[in-house]
Amino acid sequence: MSSDKQDKTRVVSAGRRKEWTQGIVNPPVWRASTILYDDVAHLRASGARDTHHRLFYGRRGTPTQWSLADALTELEPGAEATLLYPSGVAAIVSTLFALLSPGDHLLVPDSTYDPTRNFANGLLKRMGIETTYYDPLIGEGIAALCRENTRVIFLESPGSLTFEVQDVPAIVAVAKARGIATVLDNTWATPLLFPAIQLGVDYTILAATKYVVGHSDVMLGSVTAAEGKYAALRDTTYQLGQTASPDDAWLGARGLRTMAIRLEQHGRAALQIAEWLKTRPEVARVLHPALPECPGHEFFVRDFKGASGLFSFVLNGGGEKERAALIDSLEHFGIGYSWGGYESLALPIDPQRFRTATEWKAEGPAVRLQIGLEDPEDLIADLERGLAAFTEARG
Numbered sequence: 552m553s554s555d556k557q558d559k560t561r562v563v564s565a566g567r568r569k570e571w572t573q574g575i576v577n578p579p580v581w582r583a584s585t586i587l588y589d590d591v592a593h594l595r596a597s598g599a600r601d602t603h604h605r606l607f608y609g610r611r612g613t614p615t616q617w618s619l620a621d622a623l624t625e626l627e628p629g630a631e632a633t634l635l636y637p638s639g640v641a642a643i644v645s646t647l648f649a650l651l652s653p654g655d656h657l658l659v660p661d662s663t664y665d666p667t668r669n670f671a672n673g674l675l676k677r678m679g680i681e682t683t684y685y686d687p688l689i690g691e692g693i694a695a696l697c698r699e700n701t702r703v704i705f706l707e708s709p710g711s712l713t714f715e716v717q718d719v720p721a722i723v724a725v726a727k728a729r730g731i732a733t734v735l736d737n738t739w740a741t742p743l744l745f746p747a748i749q750l751g752v753d754y755t756i757l758a759a760t761k762y763v764v765g766h767s768d769v770m771l772g773s774v775t776a777a778e779g780k781y782a783a784l785r786d787t788t789y790q791l792g793q794t795a796s797p798d799d800a801w802l803g804a805r806g807l808r809t810m811a812i813r814l815e816q817h818g819r820a821a822l823q824i825a826e827w828l829k830t831r832p833e834v835a836r837v838l839h840p841a842l843p844e845c846p847g848h849e850f851f852v853r854d855f856k857g858a859s860g861l862f863s864f865v866l867n868g869g870g871e872k873e874r875a876a877l878i879d880s881l882e883h884f885g886i887g888y889s890w891g892g893y894e895s896l897a898l899p900i901d902p903q904r905f906r907t908a909t910e911w912k913a914e915g916p917a918v919r920l921q922i923g924l925e926d927p928e929d930l931i932a933d934l935e936r937g938l939a940a941f942t943e944a945r946g
Contacts, residue, residue, distance in 0.1 A: 558626070558743045559811040566622030566804065571614035580801045581613035611789070615797035619804040623763075623773050626741075627748040627755060633775040634788050635795035635803075639738060639758025640666045642772030644674075646754050647703065649787035650732050653679035655702040660687040660717065661908040662710025664736060668905060684908040688847055690718035694725045701729070706752070707736040708745070709847070712902045712919060713911065714838040714862060716847030719854065723751040732780075738762070738891075742775075743811055744818075744856045753780050761891025762859065765806040765813055769799045813893075813924065817860030820930070821922035827931050828864050833938045835867040835914035860922040861890050863900060866915035869945055874899055874916040876944035877937040883925055884933065890921035895930055897921075897937075 556564070571578045586606045588594040597607055604617050612620075612635075620633040627633075636642040647670070651657060659671055661684045671682040685696055687710055697704075704726050708717035719735065726733045735747045738758040742748075747755040757763060759771040772795075776784050795803075825839040836844065839862035840851040851858075866874060878886060884897040898919045902911040922930065 561626055562622070562743070562807055562809075562811045565625040565807075566618040566620070568614075568618070568621070571618045578615055578618040578801070578804065580797050581615045582609075582797050583613050584609035610792065610794045612794070613797055615804075616795060616800040619800045619807065620773070622804065622807055623742075623757070623759075623775055626743065627775045628746060629748045629777060630755075630775045631778045631781040632785075633773050634784060634793075635759075635800055636772035636774070636788075636793050637795050637799075638770045639736075639756065639760055639772040640670075641793055642756045642758070642774045643667055643736065644670055645788050645791055645793050646734055646756060646774050646784060647671075647675065647705075648791065649784045650703050650734070650754075651675065651678075651680050652702075654700060655680050656698050656700045657682045658693065658696055658701060658704045659684050660705070660707055660710065660715075661685060661906055662687040662713050662715050662902075663705065663707045664711045665905055667705065667707070667736070686909050687715040687717050689722075691721040691725055693722050694729075697725065697729055697731065701731055703732045703734055705734050705736075709739055709840045709845075709851075711736075711739065711861075712863060712900050712905075712917075714840055714845055716840050716845065716851045716855075718847070718850050719745075719747070719752065720750055727751065739859055739861060740855060741810065741814065741859070743814060744859060745854060746856075748775065748777050750854065753777050754784065758891075759803050760889060762810055762814060762817075763803050763807050763891075765810060765892060766802075767889065767892030767894065769802045769806075771795055771799050771803045814857070814859055816924055817922055818858045820924075820927040821860040821862055821920070822858060823927045824920070824922055824930055824934070825862055825864075828934070831938060833867055833941055835865045838863040838865070838917075859891075861919070862922075863917050863919045865913045865917045866941065868915045869941060870916060871899075873941050873944040874918060877941040878918065880940035881937050882933050883930055884920070884937075892921075893924045895921055895923035895925055 623633040624630045732753045734754045735752045737755045757773045841858040878897045884895045900919045
């Protein structure tokens with residue numbers, strides 16, 4: 552399909568092959584475990600060829616899954632193919648399993664998503680794979696941390712709690728010069744805001760649970776591979792038995808069609824609220840990549856097409872009790888994990904618990920906000936009440 556379409560057009564049209572839609576707008580839900588063959592010769596022939604986009608066994612997918620996977624591939628110029636997973640964590644784990652072996656070395660940013668760190672410190676360590684955590688702002692300086700046995704540099708930009716923006720092109724250049732694979736968790740931006748494959752990343756991961764699905768009701772993950780990188784990922788994924796259900800893929804495809812306009816609203820409202828929080832005396836600082844004071848902002852301006860709806864702020868003093876008073880008083884913000892849905896969320900975060908390569912110093916406790924699709928003026932009024940509760944709790 553043409554690669555010169557605008558993003559809003561691509562999210563509507565991508566993955567809708569006629570043989571999968573069968574003349575209707577949305578590809579139907581093809582549920583299958585067993586696939587029947589015409590005869591033994593047909594069965595033997597099917598098993599001897601590439602089963603990508605061919606009915607073989609339910610775990611290898613049906614047109615429902617292939618449609619969403621192809622749509623995500625089309626959103627990444629320069630990509631070869633995409634695989635779906637039952638969660639974002641499953642996508643991360645499968646990619647690292649595909650690229651690492653006992654005795655290898657992995658580099659991971661200190662700002663990474665906690666389950667990624669848990670996997671590196673857990674199963675990968677048990678397998679004899681060593682992980683070094685690095686300052687997310689290291690840029691080309693990451694060359695000093697690369698070893699002869701470094702096989703993967705993992706990136707997450709911005710970080711999911713503290714929102715440092717990485718110099719992805721500089722790190723990719725170091726990796727390519729040394730034959731090291733690069734893997735990016737691109738959930739915050741999606742390919743609509745950060746075209747990772749186009750910028751040289753080998754594998755880009757989405758927790759599609761978030762902005763792709765967009766409705767807080769499905770667990771789903773994806774990995775999109777650059778040209779020549781897909782086969783290793785596919786083989787490991789098949790061996791691990793990883794698959795996403797056709798019903799979940801169908802809901803992911805349905806959410807994808809509105810992702811571009813939802814991201815615009817999330818991003819616009821989040822920046823408005825972040826700017827308002829900057830003016831409040833109860834707030835020490837706001838961690839939003841589009842704000843000049845956010846670490847790595849210069850890379851955001853250079854590389855990103857826009858911002859999404861997730862950011863954090865640090866309170867000006869106080870402690871756990873005062874932070875809880877703020878969050879508990881909010882009406883329009885739910886309290887819960889995840890993000891990317893239509894509803895706003897507030898979450899207490901404690902980045903210092905997870906840092907090992909860098910030190911997190913803050914003026915007070917921090918709160919992460921997911922800005923949903925509510926009117927931002929209502930959310931601002933809600934946060935104003937929350938900050939009043941914070942002040943009252945401080946006495």
